[in-house]
Amino acid sequence: MAQTKLQVTKAKEGEEIIACDKVNKWFGSLHVLKDVSLSVTKGEVVVILGPSGSGKSTFIRTINALEEIQKGQIHIDGINLSHDVKNIEAIRRETGMVFQQFNLFPHMTILKNITLAPIWVRKKPKAEAEKEAFELLERVGIPEQAHKYPGQLSGGQQQRVAIARALAMQPEIMLFDEPTSALDPEMIKEVLDVMKELARSGITMLVVTHEMGFAREVADRIVLFDEGEIIETGTPTELFDNPQHERTKLFLSQIL
Amino acid sequence: MSSSLKPEESVKQTLEPPKSTLGINGWLKKNLFNSFFNSILTVVSVLVIYFILKGSITWVFTTAQWAVVTENYRLFMVGQYTIDQLWRVWTCLGFVSLLFGLSAGIWKGTIRNLSIVLMLLYLVHTIVPFVSSTGKMWLAINIAIILAGYFIGPRLPKSKAITLVGWFISFPLIIFLLNGFGVFSPVKTNIWGGLLLTLLISVVAILGSFPIGILLALGRTSKLPIIKYFCITYIEIIRGIPLITVFFMAQIMIPLFLPEGFEINNVIRVMIGATLFTAAYMAENVRGGLQSLQRGQFEAAKAIGLNPVHSMAFIIMPQALRAVIPAIVGQSISMFKDTTLVAIVGLIDLLGIAQTVKANPEFLGRHMEVYVFIALVYWVIAYSMSYSSRRLEKSLGVGER
Numbered sequence A: 001m002a003q004t005k006l007q008v009t010k011a012k013e014g015e016e017i018i019a020c021d022k023v024n025k026w027f028g029s030l031h032v033l034k035d036v037s038l039s040v041t042k043g044e045v046v047v048i049l050g051p052s053g054s055g056k057s058t059f060i061r062t063i064n065a066l067e068e069i070q071k072g073q074i075h076i077d078g079i080n081l082s083h084d085v086k087n088i089e090a091i092r093r094e095t096g097m098v099f100q101q102f103n104l105f106p107h108m109t110i111l112k113n114i115t116l117a118p119i120w121v122r123k124k125p126k127a128e129a130e131k132e133a134f135e136l137l138e139r140v141g142i143p144e145q146a147h148k149y150p151g152q153l154s155g156g157q158q159q160r161v162a163i164a165r166a167l168a169m170q171p172e173i174m175l176f177d178e179p180t181s182a183l184d185p186e187m188i189k190e191v192l193d194v195m196k197e198l199a200r201s202g203i204t205m206l207v208v209t210h211e212m213g214f215a216r217e218v219a220d221r222i223v224l225f226d227e228g229e230i231i232e233t234g235t236p237t238e239l240f241d242n243p244q245h246e247r248t249k250l251f252l253s254q255i256l
Numbered sequence B: 001m002s003s004s005l006k007p008e009e010s011v012k013q014t015l016e017p018p019k020s021t022l023g024i025n026g027w028l029k030k031n032l033f034n035s036f037f038n039s040i041l042t043v044v045s046v047l048v049i050y051f052i053l054k055g056s057i058t059w060v061f062t063t064a065q066w067a068v069v070t071e072n073y074r075l076f077m078v079g080q081y082t083i084d085q086l087w088r089v090w091t092c093l094g095f096v097s098l099l100f101g102l103s104a105g106i107w108k109g110t111i112r113n114l115s116i117v118l119m120l121l122y123l124v125h126t127i128v129p130f131v132s133s134t135g136k137m138w139l140a141i142n143i144a145i146i147l148a149g150y151f152i153g154p155r156l157p158k159s160k161a162i163t164l165v166g167w168f169i170s171f172p173l174i175i176f177l178l179n180g181f182g183v184f185s186p187v188k189t190n191i192w193g194g195l196l197l198t199l200l201i202s203v204v205a206i207l208g209s210f211p212i213g214i215l216l217a218l219g220r221t222s223k224l225p226i227i228k229y230f231c232i233t234y235i236e237i238i239r240g241i242p243l244i245t246v247f248f249m250a251q252i253m254i255p256l257f258l259p260e261g262f263e264i265n266n267v268i269r270v271m272i273g274a275t276l277f278t279a280a281y282m283a284e285n286v287r288g289g290l291q292s293l294q295r296g297q298f299e300a301a302k303a304i305g306l307n308p309v310h311s312m313a314f315i316i317m318p319q320a321l322r323a324v325i326p327a328i329v330g331q332s333i334s335m336f337k338d339t340t341l342v343a344i345v346g347l348i349d350l351l352g353i354a355q356t357v358k359a360n361p362e363f364l365g366r367h368m369e370v371y372v373f374i375a376l377v378y379w380v381i382a383y384s385m386s387y388s389s390r391r392l393e394k395s396l397g398v399g400e401r
Helices: A002-012 A056-063 A085-094 A110-120 A126-139 A155-167 A185-200 A212-218 A236-241 A246-255 B024-031 B036-063 B073-078 B083-107 B109-127 B133-155 B159-179 B194-220 B225-240 B243-252 B266-292 B295-303 B308-323 B325-343 B350-359 B367-396
Strands: A016-027 A030-041 A045-049 A071-076 A095-098 A173-177 A204-208 A221-226 A229-234
Touching: A016 A056, A016 A204, A030 A056, A030 A204, A030 A229, A045 A056, A045 A212, A056 A071, A056 A173, A056 A204, A085 A095, A095 A155, A095 B295, A110 A126, A110 A155, A110 B308, A126 A155, A155 A173, A155 A185, A185 A204, A185 A212, A212 A236, A221 A236, A221 A246, A229 A236, A229 A246, B073 B083, B073 B194, B073 B350, B073 B367, B083 B109, B083 B133, B083 B159, B109 B133, B109 B367, B133 B159, B159 B194, B194 B225, B194 B266, B194 B325, B194 B350, B225 B266, B243 B266, B243 B325, B266 B308, B266 B325, B295 B308, B308 B325, B325 B350, B325 B367, B350 B367
Parallel strands: A045 A204, A045 A221, A095 A173, A173 A204
Antiparallel strands: A016 A030, A016 A071, A221 A229
């Protein structure tokens, strides 16, 4: 299924949407990203794997400038991610992000959480934003929770709201930073199902995860990180069934 | 998502929790006499409370001579405000009553309880003999205004907007009315006094320090070094000096900075001093609130594309301020009580009046009554504030955790 989808999007859009060129980042004297270069085409689903502390979360957070980079270039949809505040805000409007800890706004209802950015950033009329919010809640399967507060929802439901909130800005790219790592096992599936549906809809996705099943089923391409470097990239079949690099083999043997 | 793991047949009717079977004796035994030492403690406490109450009540009703309070009542309330201009103070009070009434009708809850307390205070004053008949008339009008506001408020179109605007303009309006500013005959601020002055200074200090405090707190967490160190210096200097020195400096130093011939009167100077002083403490309270927020909240706000102003206004501040309501109200209460220090720099606030009154040979040696009375006044207001704060915390706690 992943294969057919790849062909469809490539035929239709295919042009480069994320271009990272020799990205470097240090935390103090710790070199966390070393010459990371990655190109993602529109509609592609890229899953980033790697052991903890390998820099994969830091990398995905550089894409919407939550982490500053010290060397290298990142272009999102042609916009240069520099220190220019205008560019950063433009890029953040194009990208949605889902966090490990959901990060919903606890003092607002679910509906307010979702409609806040469309109303204030996209300047949509309230009624229209709410109508779209209900459609999104429908899409992630929890329309009946709109008027509750995040604290009243289960972890899985909160993460699905977080996905809806990110989608409400109609982003070109969705970034997922370990979206299921903080969830109880029985809730992981409901979130993954939503993400699979998203992947099928053709949106560009960058997913940091430890869910191998998800990676194998949904990813167009898998990127393996270790110690701040990209070790290997390839389709799920290539990477899982025929890994080239020693460190990839080691990582897979520890996980599978 | 109703996934219950229970099989059908095991679903039982939910049981009520067992009723408490303690009677009065049981309650006494459980709470007061559950051990030998607790029984002794209970007996001793009861004795102590008995003697304190007996002493106070005897003093209040037999020994104390309240004439010193009742005959100077107007002084305590408004100081030496010109008597034939008192209608202006009453009008201000009427306006505040109207706002209380409207808000009580619209929002119910805490503000309604506060309005009821206000009305009871008015009512008590209409009954006591020492209030003049004009005063009683005005008080009756005020009661009527609160009631009218309460019942009309919810029916008014755009009532919320009108009431909020009313609160917003109330302060400048009151200052305008009290001072006159050329429209009415001027009443110089140096004869404003008593509770009126105390309230004015505290309200200015509390409301004014709030925005300044927020800005200072944000400045202190700023990445720009000049702003950051300016705020740190300001906060640490102010927190390091006593309020009374700030008042003295305000009285003596502010005139030095002003151009020749330009004069700010002493009440305004004290208000500026109190505001700047409280702002430093507010800043630290707000900063505490900012630190209690998880980093994820800032990141999520950025990630959905909000600009810094929106993210502050909708995400950060509402949560940060909610977290420190008790501290902010505590600061406000302490500012309210600290306004008593203005008596030292020559303003005659409630405490200043007390000093004057007890110096009057006619009431020689009656200082106890005076201080008990003003303590009661301070307590009623301070307790109203802390009560509102508790209610506010509860009502804002919706959906948290």
